[in-house]
Amino acid sequence: MKILTMFASLFTISTILLSIVIILDNRNPTRTMAWLLTLIFLPGIGIFLYLYIGQNHRKRETFTKKRKRDYEIVHNILEDQITFTNYGDLLKKNFDDSRGKVAPLLLNNSESPITTNNSVKILNNGEETFSAMLESISKAKHHIHMEYYIVKDSEIGRKFQQTLIKKAKEGVEIRLIYDAVGCWKLKKSFLQPLEDAGVDLRPFLPVTLPFFGSRLNYRNHRKIIVI
The missing domain is CATH 1.10.1200 (Non-ribosomal Peptide Synthetase Peptidyl Carrier Protein; Chain A)
Structure with missing residues (x-):
């Protein structure tokens, strides 16, 4: 009992x-x-x-592989930055003792090295942001790498489309990753001119039906442009 x-x-x-x-x-x-x-x-x-x-064992396996690959990439970049910038001399030259002590903490805890020759500009709204993005894209000389959750066939979307097509025809290397669910309404008629101009388009985790299936939640919400 x-x-x-x-x-x-x-x-x-x-x-x-x-x-x-x-x-x-x-x-x-x-x-x-x-x-x-x-x-x-x-x-x-x-x-x-x-x-x-x-x-979902596949999810765990996928993210385990991703974490391993991300670590390898970040670690290699980190080693190159430290090796080629004389990291210790850079800290002494640009930071006082109090801030210089924080730099090793950031490096060891989050693998975030201090860098120079860069700046940050705060963009307060969509109008400022899109204008700055289009201006930067129009000045690109070598490559434009974009990663976006949503791309729309709208007035601003068509401005980006035409600007990217123009730069691609000028010989600029352009790669665009767009989320398959975030852009599920985006028609082929919008993407085809980009492909025809030479833009490398890649959907992130394509799904057959956007509101069903185990891949629905694993979306890419990044909004990144590297020029």
Whole structure:
């Protein structure tokens, strides 16, 4: 009798903990409810079903590979920066003792080295931002690398399209990564002229149906332009 009681208690605790895990997994609400009902109406079996087919092992594998690759890239760039800039001399020349002590902390904790010959300009709204972006793109000489969650066939979107086409025809290397879900309404008629001009277009994690499937949540919300 005691064994049955212990087993029932263990099963109840396991079910509760697994239910919490499912709720916190931030998955589609319909799927969350389906798995919770499975745990309730299929005692025991529901736990094994979730452990074997309910978890997204592919997601973990993908992000593990990404973290490893990101570390390798950042580490290599970091070594080059420190080697070719005489990092210690750079700190002594540009920072006093108090700020100079913070620099090694940033370097060791977040692999963020102090750099020079750069500046930051704050853009307060969309009008300022898009104007500055278009101006910078129009001045590009070698390459334009863009990564954006949403690209729209709008007035401002067409300005970017035409500017990029113009620069591509001038021989500037242009690469654009756009999110497949963020741009799911974007028609081929908008993208084709860019491709015809030589722009390298890549959708991020394409999906067959934008509101279904396990890849829906793994989106790229970055908004980056490197010129």
